[in-house]
Amino acid sequence: MSGADTRQAAAQARITELRAQIEQHNYRYHVLDDPLVPDAEFDRLMRELAELEAEHPELVTPDSPTQRVGGAPAEGFEEVRHAVPMLSLANAFSADEVQDFDRRVRGGLETESVIYAAEPKLDGVAIALTYENGRLLRAATRGDGQRGENVTANVRTIPSVPLRLRGGGWPHRLEVRGEIYMPLAGFRAYNETASAAGEKTLVNPRNAAAGSLRQLDPAVTASRPLAFFAYSVALADGLADSHSAAMKQLREWGLPVNPEARTVQGAEGCLAYHAELQRKRERLPYEIDGVVYKVDDRTQQDTLGYVSRAPRWALAHKFPAQEEVTRLVSIDVQVGRTGALTPVARLEPVFVGGVTVTNATLHNEDEIRRKDVRAGDWVVVRRAGDVIPEVVSVILERREGASPEFVMPVACPVCGSAVERIEGEAVARCSGGLFCPAQRKQSIRHFASRHAMDIEGLGDKLVEQLVDGELVHSVADLYRLGVEQLAALERMGQKSARNLVDELQRSKRPELARLLYALGIREVGEVTAGSLARHFGDLEALMAADEEALTAVPDVGPVVAHHVHAFFREPHNLEVIRALQQAGLEWQAPREAAGPGPLAGQTWVLTGALSMPRMRARSLLESLGAKVAGSVSRKTSVVLAGEAAGSKRARAEQLGVEVIDEEAFRRLLAEHGLQAD
Numbered sequence: 001m002s003g004a005d006t007r008q009a010a011a012q013a014r015i016t017e018l019r020a021q022i023e024q025h026n027y028r029y030h031v032l033d034d035p036l037v038p039d040a041e042f043d044r045l046m047r048e049l050a051e052l053e054a055e056h057p058e059l060v061t062p063d064s065p066t067q068r069v070g071g072a073p074a075e076g077f078e079e080v081r082h083a084v085p086m087l088s089l090a091n092a093f094s095a096d097e098v099q100d101f102d103r104r105v106r107g108g109l110e111t112e113s114v115i116y117a118a119e120p121k122l123d124g125v126a127i128a129l130t131y132e133n134g135r136l137l138r139a140a141t142r143g144d145g146q147r148g149e150n151v152t153a154n155v156r157t158i159p160s161v162p163l164r165l166r167g168g169g170w171p172h173r174l175e176v177r178g179e180i181y182m183p184l185a186g187f188r189a190y191n192e193t194a195s196a197a198g199e200k201t202l203v204n205p206r207n208a209a210a211g212s213l214r215q216l217d218p219a220v221t222a223s224r225p226l227a228f229f230a231y232s233v234a235l236a237d238g239l240a241d242s243h244s245a246a247m248k249q250l251r252e253w254g255l256p257v258n259p260e261a262r263t264v265q266g267a268e269g270c271l272a273y274h275a276e277l278q279r280k281r282e283r284l285p286y287e288i289d290g291v292v293y294k295v296d297d298r299t300q301q302d303t304l305g306y307v308s309r310a311p312r313w314a315l316a317h318k319f320p321a322q323e324e325v326t327r328l329v330s331i332d333v334q335v336g337r338t339g340a341l342t343p344v345a346r347l348e349p350v351f352v353g354g355v356t357v358t359n360a361t362l363h364n365e366d367e368i369r370r371k372d373v374r375a376g377d378w379v380v381v382r383r384a385g386d387v388i389p390e391v392v393s394v395i396l397e398r399r400e401g402a403s404p405e406f407v408m409p410v411a412c413p414v415c416g417s418a419v420e421r422i423e424g425e426a427v428a429r430c431s432g433g434l435f436c437p438a439q440r441k442q443s444i445r446h447f448a449s450r451h452a453m454d455i456e457g458l459g460d461k462l463v464e465q466l467v468d469g470e471l472v473h474s475v476a477d478l479y480r481l482g483v484e485q486l487a488a489l490e491r492m493g494q495k496s497a498r499n500l501v502d503e504l505q506r507s508k509r510p511e512l513a514r515l516l517y518a519l520g521i522r523e524v525g526e527v528t529a530g531s532l533a534r535h536f537g538d539l540e541a542l543m544a545a546d547e548e549a550l551t552a553v554p555d556v557g558p559v560v561a562h563h564v565h566a567f568f569r570e571p572h573n574l575e576v577i578r579a580l581q582q583a584g585l586e587w588q589a590p591r592e593a594a595g596p597g598p599l600a601g602q603t604w605v606l607t608g609a610l611s612m613p614r615m616r617a618r619s620l621l622e623s624l625g626a627k628v629a630g631s632v633s634r635k636t637s638v639v640l641a642g643e644a645a646g647s648k649r650a651r652a653e654q655l656g657v658e659v660i661d662e663e664a665f666r667r668l669l670a671e672h673g674l675q676a677d
């Protein structure tokens with residue numbers, strides 16, 4: 001063999017090895033969600049392969065991982081006829097409809113109970129992938145179900161779509177169907193970069209996926225963060241005798257399958273799954289608009305067959321829509337705890353996100369301008385999960401004669417004080433401070449709230465009466481309220497008055513961090529309150545600190561330092577603190593100041609979805625003396641793994657680091673007298 005031949009043979013061997021390694025890493029990352037190596041190592045392998053292929057262009061093959069983006073922009077998309085039509089799904093919106101479906105299925109099969117495969121319903125673009133001898137040959141959109149478009153060049157750029165199947169035993173021709181979608185993190189990151197560069201942003205993840213696939217230049221598609229989940233197999237006689245087994249097989253061949261998929265029994269199992277996914281919805285890394293149930297057994301599917309263009313054996317059970325259209329009656333202005341004026345849309349009642357909504361936030365004046373929202377407009381209202389409903393956009397086509405533009409009032413609508421808007425800030429504020437009854441009411445509500453002083457029984461209506469009736473001017477006055485005084489108020493009886501006075505008594509020994517949070521200092525949330533309490537140990541030291549001393553506290557920057565400093569220079573605030581002391585409040589020094597916490601010396605890592613905010617888990621751990629780190633190493637003491645924990649959990653298990661779930665974490669907190677919620 002000549003020297004050149006030997007070099008080429010060596011290059012070929014290394015190329016084969018690199019491709020296999022890269023494919024393995026892709027599989028671990030996209031299918032198993034459990035990467036073996038850091039991104040940098042993966043990038044290094046890709047670079048080495050690209051360099052070798054550049055030196056030996058004759059060794060490049062179309063299914064090499066370097067060849068995802070290829071060719072010049074196309075003129076248009078060629079039409080593709082689907083050998084097996086791509087069907088749509090029948091929809092259901094209620095439990096009754098799901099029960100009807102199950103009844104029809106059982107009737108059709110003459111059986112008592114049916115096993116269903118249940119999976120999330122992604123809202124993206126349906127796609128058919130054809131593999132021939134394990135190689136991706138073609139990708140086609142659904143189109144009208146009979147004919148779609150050939151978007152192979154674009155789909156090849158999606159990293160989670162394998163160009164070659166893993167393992168073996170696949171049929172000569174395999175057609176896999178599934179959904180192309182844009183994960184939320186990618187959608188947000190893309191928009192952040194685009195908007196910083198002054199480029200057009202993507203409207204929502206669904207449109208983004210559809211628009212990205214319809215690009216004539218595959219390089220543009222490649223720049224969009226798309227992903228793929230497989231959810232059915234066409235043309236696969238004898239592949240597997242159930243849907244769930246077919247999905248398992250696809251996963252082994254390297255196709256990503258949704259990890260939330262389950263098999264369930266009967267309508268009851270379906271409905272429980274629906275409820276579970278609805279709870280999980282906000283924590284999933286992609287948008288879903290419902291769940292899909294499919295009769296799992298293939299023979300049973302064939303028995304049931306099809307009606308018009310949908311299978312009788314499948315049902316899409318949609319979640320309540322998160323966006324609806326209604327009429328905006330008027331725009332009011334609400335005053336918050338810190339005096340922030342928030343424009344609020346009063347709406348004609350509309351059922352959205354599972355509840356009737358009559359008010360939605362418009363955020364601030366600039367947002368109203370940007371969206372050009374006017375009284376009388378038809379607007380799109382969004383309510384997602386527990387998030388406050390908001391006005392997303394105006395349907396300008398439906399505007400009949402425009403109302404005047406909204407202007408922020410120059411005087412506070414509640415107390416009449418001047419409204420100020422600092423240059424460069426989006427928020428306008430009432431300058432009335434605690435003179436303003438609205439600010440007073442909100443600060444009392446905040447003081448009593450669960451994560452602050454946790455005073456039960458001090459609801460909105462009661463606070464309203466206390467402030468309007470001049471019984472309470474500041475939070476300190478709460479501690480002077482007597483049972484008889486409270487019992488005389490509307491909707492209060494002796495018993496609830498007594499309970500509230502007891503609650504107030506009980507709240508007189510708060511931890512310093514809770515009290516700091518309860519005082520409602522601007523920009524001081526629970527975590528910052530915890531840091532301040534630990535750093536200074538007592539209130540007097542904190543009150544005496546200058547801005548420089550404050551910025552020495554972990555997590556405290558100049559803005560927070562400024563607000564904290566200003567708060568303790570305001571005579572009214574000092575008066576309230578003295579009055580609280582006179583009323584008998586004694587705050588407790590933070591645990592660390594009293595000695596090292598029970599978890600001192602431990603390093604914890606949080607991963608996966610927890611039912612409490614991450615920050616809360618973190619501050620609870622810190623209050624017990626633990627440190628919280630971002631990545632798992634041999635030095636990690638414990639990994640707290642929430643739902644859908646992925647690579648960090650795997651790494652911990654690999655290193656033999658203790659992994660606990662949320663339930664165990666809550667038990668540990670309880671042992672140390674802490675409550676998570």
Ligand code: 9MJ
Pocket residue numbers: 087088089119120121122123124179231232292314
């Ligand atoms: C979505 N969109 O997530 C199906 N789908 O099955 C799932 N769509 C489907 N299955 C047969 N999970 C036709 C459509």
